[in-house]
Amino acid sequence: MSRQEKSIVRSLMVSLRDLYCGTSKKLSVSRNVICSKCSCSGCKGSGVKLVKVYYYGLVVQPCNECRGTGERETMSNNCCPGCKGDKVVQEKKIVEVHVEQGMKNGQMITFPGEGNQAPKTDSGDIVVVLVQWSHPKFQRMGDNLAVEHTLSLTEALSGFQFALTHLDGRKFLIETNPVEIVKPDSYKTVNDEGMPVHKKPDMKGKLEDLRNEEIKIKQAQAPEVYDEDDYMHRAAEMCSQQ
Known part of the structure; x- marks a missing residue:
């Protein structure tokens, strides 16, 4: 081999x-390639010559100029001008x-x-x-995509919607139910909006379990620090006032 x-x-x-x-x-x-000017002039790089022999006609024999190598001799007086005897040139x-x-x-x-x-x-x-x-907006996770969106407290309590521009330039709407209270660091999943599956681009609409885009909902923190019980209490108060 x-x-x-x-x-x-x-x-x-x-x-x-x-x-x-x-x-x-x-x-x-950049790569090295075999020097095209480095072939033996006697056999044109084949390493053999056709020699006429009495009684036998034409006989194939090793080239006596390159000793059957097909390459120009590397002696200083016969050195290839193209590669200077290195046998390869860069291109x-x-x-x-x-x-x-x-x-x-x-x-x-x-x-x-x-x-x-x-x-x-x-x-x-x-x-x-x-x-x-x-990417400044999207993060890839396997065949899924994730994008982070920060909500105000009002949006988290009374619902939200926003237009998202996808990687191919399409715009689509992300929204929640107005009566749904969004907790901090929760996720909303939109089917069929993740990455294409390699070698199976036509299956984009069918692989819902693999083709999701996760919309991470990150709560915008108020100036004061509050715990989860306080958060839910404030949510109930705001809903009762509406």
Whole structure:
């Protein structure tokens, strides 16, 4: 089994929106490739020559100029001007990275055989690692999304509604029942508004248990400090006054 060159690993910064909607990005990667000018001039890199032999006609024999290697000799007087005898030269490779819907932070995308080259070895791979930068509003938790919304005491006691702009630009309404009292650090779940499931984007509407967006309700603290019993007592007083 022939040896393979080590993989080239590069990071690609993506946004949460990129992972939600999907996108394509181009990435420039430096790699070593076999020198195209380094082939033996006698056999054109094949390592063999056709030699006419009396009685036998044309016979395949190892090239006597490169000793069957197919490569230019590395002696100083015959050194390849392209690679100076290193057998490889460096070039820039542009790879187009397709970021699919639902991919995750740290997920790897491999380009087989697109990495470093060297004589008598298999080409290495290029491995792109997705690195997601934090979003100012949404936090990803697996296939779920969470967004924090701070309420006033009045909103917590008498209901609330607010318009939320999603990662794809859609706006939808988040609201509670007016008679519902919202406790601090509680959650409201909206089905089918989480992250797409990778490789299953058409199942978005069906995976309600996996496709949730959690709306975290955080109570806006009043200047004074009060406990939970006091909170519920004040809630009852405000409701009786309405």
